[in-house]
Amino acid sequence: MSSIPVFLTAKKHHILIVGATSAAMAKVGLFTPTDARISVIAPGATDALREAGLLPSDTGRDILIHDRPFAEDDLAGKTLVYIGVDDEITEERILRLANTRKLPVNVIDKPAKSNFTTPAQFSRGPLQVAFSSGGDAPVFVRRLRSSLEKILPPSLGVLAAAAGSVRARVKTIIPDGTRRRLFYDRLYDNAGTYADLEQSEVERLVLEAAKNHRVGATTGQVQLVGAGPGDPDLLTIKAHRALQQADVIVYDRLVSRDVLALARRDADLIFVGKREGDHGIGQDGINRVIVEEALKGRRVVRLKGGDPLLFARAGEELDALRAHDIHVEVVPGISAFQGIAATTQIPLTDRAHASSITLVTGHLKDGAYKDWARLAGDGQTLAIYMGVRGAPKISAGLISEGVKASTPVAVVENGTRANERRFYGTLATLPEVVARNNVKSPALLLIGDVVSTAADLAWANKETARLAATA
Secondary structure (H helix, E strand, O other), X not given: OOOOOOOOOHHHOEEEEEOOOHHHHHHHHHHOOOOXXXXXXXXXXXXXXXXXXXXXXXXXXXXXXXXXOXXXXXXXXXXXXXXXXXXXXHHHHHHHHHHHOOOOEEEOOOOOOOOOOOOEEEEEOOEEEEEOOOOOOHHHHHHHHHHHHHXXXXXXXXXXXXXXXXXXXHHHHOOOHHHXXXXXXHHHHOHHHHOOOOHHHHHHHHHHHHHHOOOOOOOOEEEEEEOEOOOHHHOOHHHHHHHHHOOEEEEOOOOOHHHHOOXXXXXXXXXXXXXXXXXXXXXXXXXXXXXXXXXOOOEEEEEEOEOOOOOOOHHHHHHHHHHOOOEEEEEOOOOHHHHHHHHHOOOOOEOOOEEEEEEEEOOOOOOOOOOHHHOOOOEEEEEEEOOOOOHHHHHHHHHHOOOOOOOEEEEEEOOOOOOOEEEXXXXXXXXXXXXXXXXXXXXXXXXXXXXXXXXXXXXXXXHHHHHHHXX
């Protein structure tokens, strides 16, 4: 990063603003609500402040105003300096003097001359949100600030102030740190409940909610969360929130690093997935881990690639948790077949090609592929999870059951991720496609006429036709 993000304690600083320009007045307005001391120096400073509605009589805020040119001694005792003058010679002189004294100085709207910048910001009570691009993308910063201002309700500020005021009393009521954090999470999620209420009333309601808070003295809770196929942008808002609130995250091999990066920084990460040649702790071991962590009173996220209820053995984990009366919640995720359909632009059902889709796993207990003909063929789409190793059996089995050998096939490795790879062929050439390209798990096999509509193939066919027409 080109900038160091920090918040300064306002009451410990004396800010000097030199200039009577509109930009200088904007800085006065920015710092007026803070506890910092403010001095404004410039010929016409009083008139400029009056026009901007920033005189002490307008704001009730004490400001030191000097209607005169800047003098070197004005830097004495100051901790931050803003320069907002129209005269470049004066600007350079003040800048040189401030730098000589090694003072933080900002030439307003000229980041190249400044040794610090002021981020775009807004507040909700004691909550302050600041954004900076280091001067590279101010329009993006403005748009981001605007977007968040719309999302965060004004009532959040009143709630934050009230929660801060009764924080010590809440700690007495809920001494356990994990349960207390869960309580505050719920307060945040319900900030809209406190709209249009005075802070004193909100304080009373917060204390009442703390007394009624019930999570369980000895058991935490578990969320089975779908991590999606890998692209972190495909996480649901609820899944993202769960990652931010978890004490423990139990994850498998299919969860991408980009998704894990969204977890709370101090959460414990426990890997329980299989690796090549290593079956890990097994499903019984996973059940034991999530139960033990929940019984410690912790908030546990069992993070699974795709959707937790699709080919993820969630039923066994739910049974284990229910056996111990542990509260459990399921947060759905985008499955691989949905994410891959989007990246390849293959409509899985299509009036011209398929009226149904079937999802199966290539890992069958008896290794049999009988009756698969009813799952594939004309008018159908078949999506096979974990089918890379079984590609030869899948191809031979389906063809022997009467599915046309020429049926289009897509093999997509690491779907939706930055390293996604796509390969196309037919049911007959499926084993060759997998072997020739050294396809590794996770990969999805899509079988059916809809594959012929993939964006890659549509572009290639169009280009072939163009070249033929110009030959």
